[in-house]
Amino acid sequence: MNLTFARKYYRLLSKTEGILYQNPLLALGLALPLAVIPSFSITGAVAISLAMLLCFVPTVFLASLLRGRFSTAGQVIVYPLVSCLLLIPAGKLVSWISPLIFDTLGVYFSLICVNSLLMFSVGQAQKKTPFAALKLALRQWLGATLVALVLGLIRELTGSGSVWGVTLLRNIPRLPVAQMAMGGFILMGFFAALCRLIHRSILRFTIKSGAALDAAALAQNQENSQGGEDR
């Protein structure tokens, strides 16, 4: 039964590569500016995620369509420019979330077009078919969005006691530091460590259970062989 659990866990890991397993933010430390600063509230995290969906995913897909056409130097020019062009319509869409969203996001909205996740994924897309690259981009985006939303939720709740501007926690001490850069760094560090700890614990559990089952099977084989000799 435990081995079944282990198999299921590994299947889950392989299916969620880029989302839960090898998350671009928690495992690789990519797109740090977008994860640490705009995720001071869930509104900022949603706005950045939406803009990334519109800029990042099509750019990576395009990179796979045009794979092999550009050198590395060409790639860092062409794809950020494509992403920057897509940022203009994305900005209009994101402004529907909140009229003051650009004041709160500041330059971080513009940094979507040159973030390290885009450069990394463009490099990965060079080795993939367009469909596989699209899947990769969606997984990476989903992984980044998941982390940004969780961070945004925790930081807004602890910093101002509200979620999406709606006050949920009253008469509870606030922690404004959670909404600043240092809060983002520290929370993300602990979050990355927690995810790693959970992963390691599951692996240790499966290895132990696997070893226990192997020992039990070995003992049973020995008993069977002894019984056969007695007979």
Add this chain to the structure above:
Amino acid sequence: MIFLSEMFAAFITAMMLENLLFARAIDIPGLYEKRSPQQILLIGSILTAIIAVCSVPAYFINTLFTSHAAFVPYMTLSFLILNCLVFLGSYFGIRRFAPAVFAQIGNALPFYGVNCATLGTLLIAARLSTNIHFSSFFGYCLGSGVGFTCAMFVIWSMRQSMSLSRTPKAFRGLPITLIYLGILSLSLFGLLGNQLPS
């Protein structure tokens, strides 16, 4: 004299108080990789040179764009094009005139030429004030590059210290680096004050 004092004030602000990494969380790919101090100095010098060269035309673009509201949405695009042009110039310049340096970091050079640090600095400097003087703009861009190089040295020294200490397994690598960055950021925010970067 006023030019120099303004430039110095902006330089110190960008380098220390509003450090790209500690105060604004702006990094570049591969920052946490193991590197030697020589490589860090080389990368930092190239990055600072690219930002400083970009800052000169960027100041005039910013002056032009802020006076015409219709152009403002295209400011990022114009700064990115400028950044790409300066990067191309430096890429081919290094390849032509400093082949030894190019051989050392040639593959990684594109990632240090166009990234969040270069574009972010230009955008932040442009947002500082609408009537900012050239000296402040240039000083800020120069200070950002130097500050980023210093931040990379700090990360390097932290990694050296951490390699000799017993860190819990779950915290090794990226998590402890992020927590360390957070604590350093906290010390800078003590000087900067309680405000969100924009």
